[in-house]
Amino acid sequence: MGVLSGGSFFEDVKDHLRTFEFLSDGYWHECRWGKASNKDLGRSLDDWELKVLGCRVLYSWISGAFSSMGQQVQYQGNSVVEISDDFILFQEQVDPFSLVADELAILANRLRSMVVAEVPKLASAAEYFFKMGVEGKRFRPTVLLLMATALNLPSSGPASDGNINMFSTELRTRQQCIAEITEMIHVASLLHDDVLDDADTRRGIGSLNFVMGNKLAVLAGDFLLSRACVALASLKNTEVVSLLATVVEHLVTGETMQMTSTSEQRCSMEYYLQKTHYKTASLISNSCKAIALLAGHTAEVSVLAFEYGKNLGLAFQLIDDVLDFTGTSSSLGKGSLSDIRHGIVTAPILFAIEEFPDLRAVVDRGFENPGDVDLALDYLGNSRGIERTRELATKHASIALATIDSLPVSDDEEVLKSRRALVELTQRVITRKK
Numbered sequence: 001m002g003v004l005s006g007g008s009f010f011e012d013v014k015d016h017l018r019t020f021e022f023l024s025d026g027y028w029h030e031c032r033w034g035k036a037s038n039k040d041l042g043r044s045l046d047d048w049e050l051k052v053l054g055c056r057v058l059y060s061w062i063s064g065a066f067s068s069m070g071q072q073v074q075y076q077g078n079s080v081v082e083i084s085d086d087f088i089l090f091q092e093q094v095d096p097f098s099l100v101a102d103e104l105a106i107l108a109n110r111l112r113s114m115v116v117a118e119v120p121k122l123a124s125a126a127e128y129f130f131k132m133g134v135e136g137k138r139f140r141p142t143v144l145l146l147m148a149t150a151l152n153l154p155s156s157g158p159a160s161d162g163n164i165n166m167f168s169t170e171l172r173t174r175q176q177c178i179a180e181i182t183e184m185i186h187v188a189s190l191l192h193d194d195v196l197d198d199a200d201t202r203r204g205i206g207s208l209n210f211v212m213g214n215k216l217a218v219l220a221g222d223f224l225l226s227r228a229c230v231a232l233a234s235l236k237n238t239e240v241v242s243l244l245a246t247v248v249e250h251l252v253t254g255e256t257m258q259m260t261s262t263s264e265q266r267c268s269m270e271y272y273l274q275k276t277h278y279k280t281a282s283l284i285s286n287s288c289k290a291i292a293l294l295a296g297h298t299a300e301v302s303v304l305a306f307e308y309g310k311n312l313g314l315a316f317q318l319i320d321d322v323l324d325f326t327g328t329s330s331s332l333g334k335g336s337l338s339d340i341r342h343g344i345v346t347a348p349i350l351f352a353i354e355e356f357p358d359l360r361a362v363v364d365r366g367f368e369n370p371g372d373v374d375l376a377l378d379y380l381g382n383s384r385g386i387e388r389t390r391e392l393a394t395k396h397a398s399i400a401l402a403t404i405d406s407l408p409v410s411d412d413e414e415v416l417k418s419r420r421a422l423v424e425l426t427q428r429v430i431t432r433k434k
Helices: 008-012 038-042 065-069 101-114 120-125 139-150 169-197 208-212 214-234 238-260 269-294 299-326 348-354 361-364 372-381 385-405 411-433
Strands: 020-023 027-033 049-054 069-074 080-083 090-091
Touching: 027 120, 049 214, 065 139, 069 299, 069 361, 120 208, 120 214, 139 169, 139 269, 139 299, 139 411, 169 208, 169 269, 208 214, 214 238, 238 269, 269 299, 269 348, 299 348, 299 385, 299 411, 348 361, 348 372, 361 372, 385 411
Parallel strands: 020 090
Antiparallel strands: 020 027, 027 049, 069 080, 080 090
16 A cells, blocks of 8 residues: 545545545545544554455546546655545556457457358358457457456355366366357457448558458358357357347347438437447347356346446447547557448537537438538537537446446455456456557
């Protein structure tokens, strides 16, 4: 631990008994202050009366209220302390991707071996986004590996030598398989989406359909789905098979909703969020639930894992929608304004329509007239569309964090570290620039 130094905040608690909460080394503690005086301002945290509360998450930092009422104080270390009238937040950075880097490398090699095909052209197409340098950040496998560790809890059943330890090599391998299946389904959906959208770039390079043609891109996506099915069958868990099969159904449903929507549906936020759940959030949410089911968790814990993935996925897509307007082609790895140029209406435009109903006519035309895109951007720039989309993303991120807070209590260091990493990952989702 370290030493806090502060100002008027500490004077405010003079002669009072107050309780504050802060995060130190990943643990939430209760800190009871007795009579405070100036000599207490540099007091070591080790001297305070501490009680470990477990992984209890406070959400003020994510809602924005924290920054408006808090202040920063100095800490002798790599962390930042935030304080308000109600609590002290002491947060140590955890890099989610570094935490599972070794496993991600294993997964990457395994994925490359899983997509080998007999026909050279198909093999080349199938491995296109699994090659070194263009694998992406492996966001979804990272979430799933962290969730697997975050749910590494003792079995409630009677212990015996015959029981498989919940964090055994066999279980971990099966959970890694879920991460591999999820990534193959995700990449397959990207290949198909690029064909439907006539995209020419993906992850900073030429899209597969642009390089090898639409037919081979579609077949490569189908091949990846077939490989995912084979891996899924090997798990021999009918509930997990049903979950991941539902994901594929949702991907098709979501894309169809986007292609066949009526004018009324295109301008409906409810319709947009349902479509977004199908196209983006369903894969993460159901995969997180699969991780919990493989570990033998209760329905309650499995639902918490599902809700984390669902709300993280929605937040991720909402920020993606913002970045389509505010990002650049180089930072996004694809063309900016790609959605609106394809006539796809996303959250920022939907919020802008609420402020400027005249924008509805532009949307109904499908942005087909010359100057429609620029006109829509003018409306958007004068609205709170971008800001309200970020606020909605933050709301879903807060719900995701609440599910981590609600997971069964654990004092295992690795479990708590993975839960902190999931919190950090959620924060990165809503603050990312690309």
